Amino acid sequence: RIIDFVLFAGIIYYYAKKPIADYFRTRKETIKNTFEEAEKLKEEAEQLLKETEEKLSQLEDEMKKIMETFSSMAEKEKENILKEAEITIKRLKDSIEEEKVFILNKAKLELLKRMTKDAISNVKEKLSSINTEEHNKINKKFIRSITQ
Numbered sequence: 438r439i440i441d442f443v444l445f446a447g448i449i450y451y452y453a454k455k456p457i458a459d460y461f462r463t464r465k466e467t468i469k470n471t472f473e474e475a476e477k478l479k480e481e482a483e484q485l486l487k488e489t490e491e492k493l494s495q496l497e498d499e500m501k502k503i504m505e506t507f508s509s510m511a512e513k514e515k516e517n518i519l520k521e522a523e524i525t526i527k528r529l530k531d532s533i534e535e536e537k538v539f540i541l542n543k544a545k546l547e548l549l550k551r552m553t554k555d556a557i558s559n560v561k562e563k564l565s566s567i568n569t570e571e572h573n574k575i576n577k578k579f580i581r582s583i584t585q
Contacts, residue, residue, distance in 0.1 A: 567575070 564572075
């Protein structure tokens with residue numbers, strides 16, 4: 438039995454040695470190639486990650502610049518709006534002041550008209566109550582005051 442087993446093992450070794458050795462060699466090469474390919478893919482992925490991080494960093498810088506630009510534009514627009522509002526307020530104040538002066542002058546004129554009417558009616562009343570003698574005295578006084 439031992440001889441049969443050794444003989445059987447020898448025959449299997451003789452015929453299976455090359456295919457088994459080839460299998461393990463190709464398996465070793467396949468694993469080696471897979472590992473090398475994985476290393477290349479890893480390096481490519483790291484390179485892509487680095488490029489993406491750089492682009493992201495540049496994008497953040499660009500975003501900051503855009504935000505600063507918009508912020509300065511908004512500040513300028515705010516200043517322009519405030520200036521326009523101040524100009525409008527000044528115009529309104531001037532207009533109100535002009536209207537106030539106009540209304541005051543109109544009121545003065547109306548008051549002057551009423552006072553004049555009242556004075557004329559008072560003078561007429563007084564003149565109607567003056568007799569001829571007093572009228573002559575007033576005329577003489579008036580003439581003297583003019584000639585002096």
